[in-house]
Amino acid sequence: MAVMNILIVEDEPEIAQLIQETLAREGFDCRIARDGLAALRLFQDYSPDVIILDLMLPQLDGLEVCTRIRQKPNPKDPYILMLTAKGEEIDRIIGLSTGADDYLVKPFSPRELVARVRALLRRSLRLGEENPQSIHKTQHFQLNLDQHIAIRSLETGFEEVLDLTSLEFNLLATLISSPGRVWSRSQLIDRLWGNDFFGDDRVVDTHIRRLRKKVEPDPANPLFIKTVIGLGYKFEDET
Structure with a gap:
């Protein structure tokens, strides 16, 4: 190693x-x-x-x-x-x-x-161990877990390779893996960090905000990463 x-x-x-x-x-x-x-x-x-x-x-x-x-x-x-x-x-x-x-x-x-x-x-x-599917596709996104590449389709017809940190990529991959599923903070922490997590669960909100700035046309009015008040977050996009 x-x-x-x-x-x-x-x-x-x-x-x-x-x-x-x-x-x-x-x-x-x-x-x-x-x-x-x-x-x-x-x-x-x-x-x-x-x-x-x-x-x-x-x-x-x-x-x-x-x-x-x-x-x-x-x-x-x-x-x-x-x-x-x-x-x-x-x-x-x-x-x-x-x-x-x-x-x-x-x-x-x-x-x-x-x-x-x-x-x-x-x-x-952690994410690679728990998620055997290597490609995730929706209407506007394509993620390759093996190559660690995230691509967003733009309204102009062009494609954009997203500049994501490792944690942002893994967070997006988790949300995209189950469109429509609501993930609580604790579930996202368990998925991404497991028992190794020591911090405040509000760190999830911080990373969601950072991810939205990179994937949403208007982060203040997200189209893809939605907040479910009192429950958590979910990803929505047509496949």
Whole structure:
């Protein structure tokens, strides 16, 4: 199995060293950035699988770093585990809304850190294991699970290859696999993350909003990914 790369973005030397030593013992290759600008530079050169990102950083804070990383094209589309010393609910929600996949409140144990990182790395495997059908087609969409390609047919008659992150692709594939089915937050979490999920279930709403911006002609009035008030979400499109 290939060695996984982890970028540690932490300005406190003792904490950064602890994280690096803990993950190195587990077989991960780790690099450290001490501030937000250094993190963005190293992100491009290092191509990490996971980014452990402190919320409070010099130069650029963790929220801004997370936002910029999600806006940059990158083949691996890394998972982001955000660290916060505050622990208030609003900080967790803001972090998830900028594109973080999970959060961890300081102080934390090395054992919990390793568990969170391994859980993130297992997420991308889950959909392929549970969904044997490799092609999904509807009137406006075609998804190839093997090649990880999503195509939308436009009203002009042309086709557009959608620029989706791994999680967005898996979320769309889940919804498209059963048109008309209503998925609750907990069902989507179980499908995409299973027992490995540690965060707030409202992270589903964040990813739904991000996905709508990429697949809907008007995200404020979605045609395909519908909200079912009090229940969850469903996908609608003629086959």
